[in-house]
Each structure stands twice: as C-alpha cells, then as structure tokens.
Amino acid sequence: MLLFVINLVVMSPILIESVAEMQAQSLAWRAQGRRIGFVPTMGYLHEGHLSLVRLLRPRCDVLVASIFVNPIQFGPNEDLARYPRDLRRDMELCGQVPCDVVFHPSAEEIYPENFRTHIEVGELADNLCGPFRPGHFRGVTTVVGILFNLVQPHLAAFGQKDAQQALVLERMVRDLRMPIEVVVGPTLREPDGLAMSSRNVYLQPEEREQATALYHALQLAEKRVTAGERRADKVVAAMTELIAREVTAPVIEYISVVDRQRLHPLEQLRGQFVIALAVRLGKTRLIDNAFF
Amino acid sequence: MLLFVINLVVMSPILIESVAEMQAQSLAWRAQGRRIGFVPTMGYLHEGHLSLVRLLRPRCDVLVASIFVNPIQFGPNEDLARYPRDLRRDMELCGQVPCDVVFHPSAEEIYPENFRTHIEVGELADNLCGPFRPGHFRGVTTVVGILFNLVQPHLAAFGQKDAQQALVLERMVRDLRMPIEVVVGPTLREPDGLAMSSRNVYLQPEEREQATALYHALQLAEKRVTAGERRADKVVAAMTELIAREVTAPVIEYISVVDRQRLHPLEQLRGQFVIALAVRLGKTRLIDNAFF
Numbered sequence: 001m002l003l004f005v006i007n008l009v010v011m012s013p014i015l016i017e018s019v020a021e022m023q024a025q026s027l028a029w030r031a032q033g034r035r036i037g038f039v040p041t042m043g044y045l046h047e048g049h050l051s052l053v054r055l056l057r058p059r060c061d062v063l064v065a066s067i068f069v070n071p072i073q074f075g076p077n078e079d080l081a082r083y084p085r086d087l088r089r090d091m092e093l094c095g096q097v098p099c100d101v102v103f104h105p106s107a108e109e110i111y112p113e114n115f116r117t118h119i120e121v122g123e124l125a126d127n128l129c130g131p132f133r134p135g136h137f138r139g140v141t142t143v144v145g146i147l148f149n150l151v152q153p154h155l156a157a158f159g160q161k162d163a164q165q166a167l168v169l170e171r172m173v174r175d176l177r178m179p180i181e182v183v184v185g186p187t188l189r190e191p192d193g194l195a196m197s198s199r200n201v202y203l204q205p206e207e208r209e210q211a212t213a214l215y216h217a218l219q220l221a222e223k224r225v226t227a228g229e230r231r232a233d234k235v236v237a238a239m240t241e242l243i244a245r246e247v248t249a250p251v252i253e254y255i256s257v258v259d260r261q262r263l264h265p266l267e268q269l270r271g272q273f274v275i276a277l278a279v280r281l282g283k284t285r286l287i288d289n290a291f292f
Numbered sequence: 293m294l295l296f297v298i299n300l301v302v303m304s305p306i307l308i309e310s311v312a313e314m315q316a317q318s319l320a321w322r323a324q325g326r327r328i329g330f331v332p333t334m335g336y337l338h339e340g341h342l343s344l345v346r347l348l349r350p351r352c353d354v355l356v357a358s359i360f361v362n363p364i365q366f367g368p369n370e371d372l373a374r375y376p377r378d379l380r381r382d383m384e385l386c387g388q389v390p391c392d393v394v395f396h397p398s399a400e401e402i403y404p405e406n407f408r409t410h411i412e413v414g415e416l417a418d419n420l421c422g423p424f425r426p427g428h429f430r431g432v433t434t435v436v437g438i439l440f441n442l443v444q445p446h447l448a449a450f451g452q453k454d455a456q457q458a459l460v461l462e463r464m465v466r467d468l469r470m471p472i473e474v475v476v477g478p479t480l481r482e483p484d485g486l487a488m489s490s491r492n493v494y495l496q497p498e499e500r501e502q503a504t505a506l507y508h509a510l511q512l513a514e515k516r517v518t519a520g521e522r523r524a525d526k527v528v529a530a531m532t533e534l535i536a537r538e539v540t541a542p543v544i545e546y547i548s549v550v551d552r553q554r555l556h557p558l559e560q561l562r563g564q565f566v567i568a569l570a571v572r573l574g575k576t577r578l579i580d581n582a583f584f
Contacts, residue, residue: 019469023469023471027471030322031325033323114463114553115467116413116414116415116416116467117412117413117414117433117463117464117467117468118411118412118414119409119410119411119437119468120411120412121408121409122408122409122410123408124408142468145411145468146469149469149470149471150469152471171406171408171409172409175407175408175409175438176409176411176434176437176438176441177311177315177438177441177442178441179315179319179441179444261406262406
C-alpha cells in the first residue's frame with residue numbers, strides 16, 4: 001500500500017515580542033544589505049492588511065508585520081479595551097503570504113514609565129477625524145516613529161482606507177527625512193462594497209447591512225462629480241441624504257471634501273481632492289473615502 | 293644648499309550642503325559597515341565643540357560635524373539674526389581634529405514651505421530654560437531628529453554645558469528607540485572659569501570680566517554642599533548673593549537645584565542632582581551648571 005501524504009507547507013513567521021531583539025535583528029539585516037519591508041498593524045488582520053503585505057513582498061528581502069494595539073492613539077471613551085485581538089489567527093494569516101516576522105511588542109515595553117516624547121504633524125491632523133479624535137494622530141505618528149526605529153524598514157505600507165493617517169505619516173516621513181519609502185495600498189472592500197476594517201466585527205447584523213451606505217454615498221458622489229457637479233456642498237448634501245435614507249439613526253461625524261495636499265475643506269471641486277466621511281452606526285465608528 | 297620643507301598637512305573636511313547628498317553618503321557608509329560619529333553644532337566652533345569631536349574620533353570610522361543655526365529653536369526676541377557665523381574658520385578647525393565631513397544645510401532645505409512635523413519631549417523641557425525659552429527644546433529635538441535621519445550616526449555627542457538639552461535629547465533617543473549612543477562631554481572652560489560658548493563673543497569687556505560670576509557661584513555651591521549644606525534654598529541664596537555682588541545689574545533668570553532624572557526642583561540635596569543657572573549680562577544670556 002502506498003501512502004500519499006500531501007504536505008501543505010505554510011511557513012510560520014517568527015514571532016518577536018522583545019523590542020531589543022527586534023531592533024538587533026533589523027540592524028543585523030541592514031548590515032547584511034537586506035531590504036526590509038514593514039506593515040504596521042493593530043492586528044485582527046483582514047484581506048486589506050494582507051494585501052499590503054503582498055504589495056511589499058516582491059520589493060524586499062525580509063518582511064515584518066507588527067501587531068500592536070497602540071493605547072496612545074485611543075481616546076478615553078474609545079474602544080481600546082474591546083478592540084478585537086487574535087494573535088494565533090494573525091500569525092497563520094501572515095504565514096500564508098508569507099511574512100518573515102510578526103513583531104508583537106507589549107505596551108509596557110513601548111511606553112515605559114518615564115516615556116515623555118511625541119511626534120506631531122500639524123495641519124493635516126487638524127481636519128476630518130482630527131477634531132473627533134483629539135490626540136489620535138499624535139499617538140499614531142509617535143508609535144510609527146518608534147516602530148520605524150525598531151524595524152528599520154526601507155519600505156512601509158499603509159492602507160488608503162485610513163487616508164488621513166497615510167497622508168499624516170507620509171508628511172512625517174518627508175519632514176523628518178526618514179529614509180523610508182511609504183507605499184499606500186488601495187482600500188479593499190467586502191463584496192457589497194463595505195471597506196474592510198477590523199472594527200466591522202462590532203456591527204450588529206442590521207448595522208452590517210446598513211453599513212454599505214458609506215460606500216453607496218461615495219459612489220453617488222463619484223456619479224455627481226462625473227456628471228459635472230463642482231459644488232462641494234451639493235455633493236455633501238446628496239451623500240448626507242442617502243445615508244439618512246439607508247441607515248437607522250446614523251450619527252454622521254463628517255462628510256468632507258478636502259484637497260489632497262493639506263486636507264483643507266474645498267468649496268469648488270477642482271484639482272486633486274478627497275471625499276471622506278465618518279459615520280457612527282450604534283457603537284461602531286466607520287470611515288471611508290474616495291480619491292479624485 | 294638643502295631646503296627643508298616642513299609640510300603641515302591639515303586634512304580639509306568635505307563640505308556637504310545638500311540634504312539628499314548627506315543622506316546618500318551616510319547610507320552608503322552604513323552599507324559599507326562604517327561606524328558613523330556625529331557632532332551637531334550651530335557653528336562658530338570653540339574648544340568645547342572640538343573636544344566633542346575628539347571624544348568620538350577614536351570610536352568611529354567616519355566623523356560628521358553639522359553646522360546649522362536652527363531657526364526654530366530661537367524665540368522671536370532672541371539672537372537668531374546676530375548669532376555668530378564663520379564657516380571658513382569652522383572648516384579649518386574641523387580639519388585639525390580631523391573631522392571627515394562638515395554638513396552645512398540651508399534652513400530652506402531643512403524646513404521647506406509645507407514643513408509641519410515636530411518632536412517634543414515633555415516634562416524635562418518644562419523647567420530651567422523651558423519657561424524662559426518657549427518652543428526652544430521642541431526646536432532642538434525636531435532638528436536633531438532630522439539631522440539624525442540625514443547623518444544616520446551610531447554615536448552622537450553633546451556638551452554638558454547645555455545640560456538640559458543633553459538630557460532632553462537622551463530622553464528623545466531612548467523613548468523613540470533611535471539606535472544611537474548619546475555621549476555627553478564635559479563643559480570646557482576659559483582659564484578664568486567661564487564656560488565656553490559661541491555667545492561669549494557678545495560680551496562687552498566689562499561683562500566678560502563679570503561673567504565669571506556664574507562659575508564662582510557654582511564653585512561656592514560645591515563648597516557649601518561639600519561642607520554639608522542640604523537645603524537647596526540656602527545654596528541658591530548664597531549663589532544669588534554672590535552674583536549680585538560680582539555683576540553690575542545682573543538679570544538672574546533662574547538658579548535651580550533639580551534632580552538629574554526629571555529635572556524637578558528639589559528642596560533637599562539628596563541623590564544625584566544638578567545645580568543650573570541662567571543669567572543675562574546686558575544683552576547676553578549665559579547658562580552654566582554643575583552635576584552632583
């Protein structure tokens with residue numbers, strides 16, 4: 001009798017939890033002339049994260065994904081405690097790409113007792129999500145600055161779903177002259193159009209159905225712009241109306257049309273701009289955007 | 293007839309003024325496994341700066357000194373415009389150590405029009421010079437962060453004369469996990485005890501003579517501490533009295549006794565502490581300190 005054993009080899013990434021070990025490893029790779037790619041995440045990975053890992057894979061020799069639910073980017077009334085976590089599943093997903101290292105530091109090591117330093121980007125952080133999440137982008141830029149020093153990447157990828165975050169980080173890298181290429185990957189969507197997000201698991205079934213309203217609103221905006229509409233307020237009004245129609249009691253934090261360079265509100269739709277929105281469905285805050 | 297030609301060879305450092313060129317050079321050195329030492333300065337070099345360069349010389353393969361009068365660390369009523377500059381002389385002095393590269397970027401290139409990012413260290417920047425120079429340390433940490441990314445040093449040296457600056461920068465490096473060893477070199481003094489500073493050239497002859505009062509006050513403090521004095525206010529009172537006696541119309545910004553870790557004011561002289569002072573003589577602001 002012959003036994004055929006089909007061995008599906010999935011490379012398991014190396015798990016590094018120590019900050020010192022991660023930095024020593026990165027500096028050793030650098031000394032060997034290896035090109036380092038990096039995808040910083042808060043874990044609970046979905047296809048959006050994995051698409052960023054795949055985007056960098058052919059462009060680097062070693063690939064690191066970090067999983068760190070960064071406490072300082074959450075406000076006091078936000079979802080830090082209930083943010084979804086599943087390291088085992090994340091490790092498996094990373095192994096499928098494959099990713100070489102999953103870096104999973106503790107908050108205690110990243111922010112020791114006397115921690116007092118912050119990196120802050122002005123202007124770009126002031127609009128859109130800025131006023132609704134005070135301190136959020138400061139927390140993001142600070143942790144990404146730290147992670148960059150630990151992982152020493154040549155390339156780092158972020159998702160366009162968090163468009164403001166990506167623009168803030170690009171500005172940080174440029175202003176501080178970090179020798180890192182920032183790659184922004186396209187938003188991945190569920191079959192019905194909802195932008196992928198780790199926070200989508202919060203949605204109750206009815207909310208999940210209605211959550212497609214954000215995408216529908218962006219599609220409507222695109223239609224109007226294509227049809228020649230040039231007034232931002234008209235587009236925003238149409239999007240607001242659509243969301244009010246499709247969602248039971250939505251809390252619209254903002255629907256904004258801003259320029260791509262400085263994220264300042266626009267009255268006329270000219271040049272390169274972004275339409276972005278944040279809407280709360282029940283306890284879940286969702287964001288989405290489209291680039292024009 | 294024999295002609296003896298004594299050829300005093302002074303290596304002239306390479307002058308790099310372009311930000312992109314500096315970073316490309318540093319990354320090339322890194323790729324070659326060379327150990328980079330860095331002394332950031334505002335130029336108009338004196339023995340204090342040169343002692344820092346000498347301190348790093350045996351510990352690195354390539355040595356860079358930067359000369360950059362950083363506009364964002366000066367307040368609106370401070371001495372940015374009249375800060376002394378002499379690049380030719382600085383180049384000669386650097387050649388004598390020798391230093392391999394003098395990096396002399398323009399303010400326009402370091403801070404392009406859309407520049408919006410800052411690095412800030414809390415707490416340590418709040419006492420001593422902090423309240424008298426709002427935004428100063430934020431300007432220092434930001435520019436040093438940028439210079440570190442451009443020069444990619446393994447080692448960087450700062451002078452103890454600017455003790456608060458050195459402590460703030462050490463904290464920045466530690467918090468942000470920059471893979472850089474910070475070396476703090478001792479304060480160098482003129483024969484009469486005045487701490488070396490590029491700003492000493494501002495002093496009028498009478499002010500220059502009286503400026504030794506800062507050093508005398510620190511010597512007096514040391515004597516009192518050695519004799520067993522444990523009350524900070526007594527030491528400060530004695531120092532204040534001495535300066536009032538030796539200087540015509542001094543403006544004492546502060547004479548403070550602070551702990552070494554957090555720079556918080558102390559009442560009792562215990563453990564490791566710093567006595568620091570800032571005094572204005574005419575238009576010139578002088579600082580000095582002693583570590584205990």
